[in-house]
Amino acid sequence: MKLTSILRLAAGIAFAGLLTISARAEDPLVIHVGYAAIGVDNRPFSEGTSAATARAGEFLEKEFANDPNVKIEWTFFKGAGPAVNEGFANDQLDFAYQGDLPSLIGRATGLKTKYLLASGARKPLYLAVAKDSGIQKIEDLKGRKIALQRGTNGHLAAIKILEAHGLKERDVQVVNLDSAATVAALTSKDIDAAFGDTQLINLAAKGSADVIYTTKGDDPRFGRNAGIIGRQAFIDAHPEITQRVVDAFVKAAQWSSDEPNRAALFELWHKSGTPVPILEEYFSKDTLAYRNSPLIDDLLTSQYAEQAVKSKEFELVRRDIDLQGWFEPKYLNSALQRLGLQKFWQPYGADGKPAAS
Template identity: 35%
Template structure:
């Protein structure tokens, strides 16, 4: 054997060994979610609560002695983006705006699984104010956590009525702070998901407008994403995680789990079960929890990117084709033999027919 060939083989062997050692060095998988709880337990809503409570991801990696660490952020999307930027997380469950902002800021992520779509948002107004439509918000204080899906949904809803955020006085508050501020009458209104039902039942707010009344304008959607470097380094582990996410979405999509998921969400988040029962009443669960990157989801994603840019929240365009990675979710659907379970949708099918 020539010396030059020996060197090539030696270097190749060293690279292969290094690659194997690197692949074997994975000891922990770090997953993040906004913390939506009103109590002492952690809650992320939807598939997060399913996976976190049932420990399916932990069980999937038990034989490999790989630990799974969950991180719940009160600062929601903005705080999670910061952690991703510092390589402190591997995966995250997020609403629609934070991933867009992160991508525009240079975060190297890939969208792996749609986790929700068509989520209803509501205008919550202090009960002592006579506000019945969005146009009446002009000049009022609206509490919202900036940089989150709630903000983008609110922007879209305002735009549908010929308004912008410049027409209101935005106050940056986290989810629990918004509830407290409404109760104390320090703000006039807010915009967000079903958690406001708890305040309405106490007579503190009215809910005069929702995205359902706006024909779906401002409806939110969620996504499970990963750091590109992790995905490229650990494709098998990524696939196993995505399998569990799709398994969780399947559990949520089953009509027989309609009541159990309401109980689960209420337990995790410490909100009354009636809040979630109202939110899910008459909802097409297979549509809400479909993991498919279909026409409906991708069109809405592009619209949200365009809206974010039009509002000046990002400066550059984002090409969704290289950003969306369908490989793992499509394989997960095949692995779980769910090819015929969710259909592709191209229109608003949130409510049951």
């Protein structure tokens, strides 16, 4: 082969290589975001959290609107928190809204994640009973058929409530059902009672069940917590993108916390199919800022620490859960500082009382 031919061939290979590199550089980065719930009739929306606001209000999409090579892809999981863990385990998710128990189980099983900010913290739990069930108080649940969704933050909260009233999980007949199946079973009286939230308020409003208990106004340790969890490998590879994702969630939390937005907020969450009056009841007597705070404060971290201990005590996990290094507040703190929100939310101490900010 002549020297000129060799040079042309080499030049062609080099040019093709440059094209390949350029094409790779222009490949879009898809940010996979999960949500450990799903709307009515499988709508790709939810309610009750700033993460739900971020989805319905397209806060992440707006954050990256001028970045054509960055795409946001949401996935809502009927299987709730346990399904989110599967997504993280298979590297199919980069970030997700997830409740305390499943995220702790993920931590116990070795998932490499970070807790980035709170979303849906301090959520109340409700207990509804079938019509004519004869159940008037929690103690009456002994031996009865109770629905809850195993592996979710509602599962752990329900066990703690039972324990506080002299019952253990084995004292009731637990039926593992998701929200839609719970509504159907309670309506048909195939079960005697169920733990849940807005779907039970809605059922009671229709006269198809009776709510006999809520954690609202009770011991705050009976409530549920949740947050935005990030896959550590993605965070390490894309710290600047991670910061912008957190920025978007913080902006959603701010908008969700402003009382003048209350009516608009409930209308936005109505995309999930949950009626506005039910959301009004769900948030009655609570300030929006209290329920939508993104802060990783002492109340939140102490609650997660207690949940970790209780998870093993109740045999929901087999090993101790090490929370050292799991909470990663630097992205949240940076967002709060740059957005001028350092004093916007009230931090709470481990005792549930307001702490000095």
